[in-house]
Amino acid sequence: MTTSADRSPLEEQIAQWRLNLRRRRAIHGADVEELEGHLRDQMAALADAGLAGDEAFLIAVKRMGSLDALSREFAREHSERLWKQLVIAPEAGLEPGKATRTETLVVLGLAVAAALAIKLPALFGLRLGGGDEAFYARNASLFVFPLLTVYFLWKRTSDVTSGLWLALPFAAGAVSVNVYPFRTGSDTQLLTALHLPIALWLAVGFAYVRSRWFAAEGRMNFVRFSGELVIYYVLIALGGGVLTGFTLMMFHAIKTNAEWLAQGWLIPCGAMGAVIVGSWLVEAKQSVIENMAPVLTRLFTPLFTVLLLVFLATMAWTGSPINVEREVLIGFDLLLVLVVGLVALLRLRARPAGTTRLLRRPATAACGQCARGRWGGARGDRSAHLRVWLHSQPSGGSWRESHSARQPRVVGVALCVFPASPGVVCRPGAMANRLSARVLRMGCTGGCHFPARVRLPLMHLAALHRRILLTKGRPVSVDGLRHERVALLGRRP
Amino acid sequence: MEMSKDLVAASATPLVLAILAEGDSYGYAIIKRVAELSGGHLHWTDGMLYPVLHRLERHGLIAAKWGASESGRSRKYYRTTKEGRAQLALQRQQWEVVDDTLRGIWLHACPA
Incomplete structure (x- = not known):
């Protein structure tokens, strides 16, 4: 892949146009290739006629016609494309991507590894059902987050050194959580179990956004990713619940006890593997399907606002102070996180797409159409404009x-x-x-x-x-x- | 001259089929040939040709394959099929009927 520095401005413009074309749902990869070939033929003919490169581009783009009308025609033609399909295949290219197959294999491998990882401690005698829940609760995130980090490091093709740096927080977490002498049933243990995943999630985030962690955009991307991952995870969990239910029912019908299967294997391994599979799905569908998190946000924000206002009103009315206990404070912590999440996701949606595009790319004649507006006539104007x-x-x-x-x-x-x-x-x-x-x-x-x-x-x-x-x-x-x-x-x- | 959209759309299929019956071709060449044949009066929006081609391909009237262009880029070439030629003959008959009818009345009503 050539970097932008290698490409001439003309190639940049063509690439921009191609990107714009790809955004249209009804126009798929092969069609984009065809239309681009046509554009280049047109530009070559115009260049022969004596036009300069970028003029030829402008005119060829105009002759291609309005992209909206074009995608409408394509949509009419290929109406099945309008269903936003999660096509886990490369957009470009006429041959199936080896890259996609590799990715699928990597993801499957990591998911299986995560599923097996949670069964590993059983080899050392720490069983899930038999009283060692504390161990599993403390280390839950350590089974799957390192693998998730590996996935992102691989996907972003980071170098090994950054991977080693990221291993540090995981190692530190693992060591501290297992070496520290917790008293059984202590609050410290509970808090650690709750907060270690959050800390390690930040490490995963670093692998996710890589160098853009220090840019607001990078962090917002990670927030978006987290939101989508939660939704996908819940969906997969629901599906898994249905699967478990059916398994139990069917085996119960033939008088076989399948509960060990469900409790020992299905649920834990599924829970771990689902994180990796969910992340993969979120990554794959980034540009294809409308993100669900903002949609859900818009649904729930009014409800939560009403709830909070009613709560405040009740608090003011009854005059009873908030019980300052740890659980209550944790609860309000979570509420704060939720509110921040809702506001952040709402803010992400609030920017209208049109102005952003206009603000970001006024200088490049990137494809297309004149902005539509109303015809206005010449008017006398005396000012120095x-x-x-x-x-x-x-x-x-x-x-x-x-x-x-x-x-x-x-x-x-x-x-x-x-x-x-x-x-x-x-x-x-x-x-x-x-x-x-x-x-x-x-x-x-x-x-x-x-x-x-x-x-x-x-x-x-x-x-x-x-x-x-x-x-x-x-x-x-x-x-x-x-x-x-x-x-x-x-x-x- | 401004052509009615319906007329341009209706004439697209027989025109494409006829041009492809002359020989295999690709999108840009088809448009150039149309402009040439109509003396510049028929201007097809480039982008609109491709849905037409895809529709014809879907109905089996033309067949497509990817080949290489002169500059080395891959390019989709179209050729007509047996059904395409049959359809072309059918459309030609229909247009000739319309043509004769209109000629009849125009010669009578407005001798121009």
């Missing part, structure tokens, strides 16, 4: 006939393409504050004022004319932009 004039194209007409080009005091033309985003509507003044000054070509619809501090290198009108006219005598650029709206920028002296 760059004024955007908007003209919708008469269908089938040539933009050379669009009048603003002939108007006095318009010194240039700038064309740009915004990433396709149906949610973005250009309101007057809205775009101005957000476009960065490095936008080389701009076009948008709707009346926009740009503050004078936005310096936009304008292409000279005559040069654009010339470039267009060079192509086989027919204004090629126009075709691409025929049904889109072109904005012209002029500077009023």
Whole structure:
């Protein structure tokens, strides 16, 4: 995989376009390959006609048509693709991925290892059913979290040294938990059993996000992952419960006692293996299916808010103070964690996708369409602003006939393409504050004022004319932009 | 000239089948040939061609296989099948019926 440094900006743009295409559910890997091949053919033909590389890209992208309409057509064609399938297969590529098979094998291996790990202490005489629950409770996370860490280290292809660093907290945890002389039934033991998994989960998180731990985005990713993992784990646990129930019932019907199977094998091994399998599923479905944690968050946040308000009201009404005991405090700790989790997940959803995309990528002409907006006419403006004039194209007409080009005091033309985003509507003044000054070509619809501090290198009108006219005598650029709206920028002296 | 969408959509199938009957081809070449044949009047949105091709493939009217392009990239080539040729003949008959009918009335009503 080439790094971005190796790729030319044109390849970057094509890759961006390809990424955008892949986001459409109805368009699968092979189709994306086909469409990309078509794009490149088109670009080659335009380049032969005399256009520069990035112009050819812009026009080829326009000619490909609106991506929304395209994915609608594909969806109509392949309606079964609309069901977001958890396809654990590589998106790209025409051959089945060896990588996926390797991953499946690794995951299965680790899950089996985790399942066996919990049976290991039985070899040393520490049985689950027979009074050694304390041992198992203390070490529960140590059976599976190291393997999970190994999985993430492998998946992120980290080097061995970081793996060794991460082994430290696990080793420390294992040693301290088993060497410390707990009194049986002591609170210390209970607290340790509760908190060691949390501490080790942080170590797992470090393996998960690797170097991005210090960026807020990395940590939020891990929070998302944890939320999704909990949900998947609960689902798998429910399935496992059903499985156990059926096992017991069926074996009971033939008068065989299967409880040793359920208690000794199914439940513990399943619990451990499910963590690894759940993590794998969360990773696999990241970009495919709508995350469930935010959905559940939106469902439960109002309920929890109402509950808390009622509780506060009752507390104020009855005047009884909170019983300051350890269990109660732990309970409120958990409540705090829950509230923080809900708020964090809500905040993750709250950002509208459209503005983010606009904010993040104004400078690259990354594929697509002009932002949709309303047609606005030229208006007189006396202030020292760059004024955007908007003209919708008469269908089938040539933009050379669009009048603003002939108007006095318009010194240039700038064309740009915004990433396709149906949610973005250009309101007057809205775009101005957000476009960065490095936008080389701009076009948008709707009346926009740009503050004078936005310096936009304008292409000279005559040069654009010339470039267009060079192509086989027919204004090629126009075709691409025929049904889109072109904005012209002029500077009023 | 602005063509009605329905007309463009209806003519897509017979046109693609006829072009593929001339010889195997791929998406971009089909579009170029359409533009050439119509003298620039028929402009197909590039992206819209591919769902059409996929639909025809699904119905068994054309067959596809991946091959290599001149630049070395892999490219999907399409060719017509027996059912495709039969369907083409059928569609041709239908269009000829429509054509004759319209010609009849236009010659009578608006001698132009």
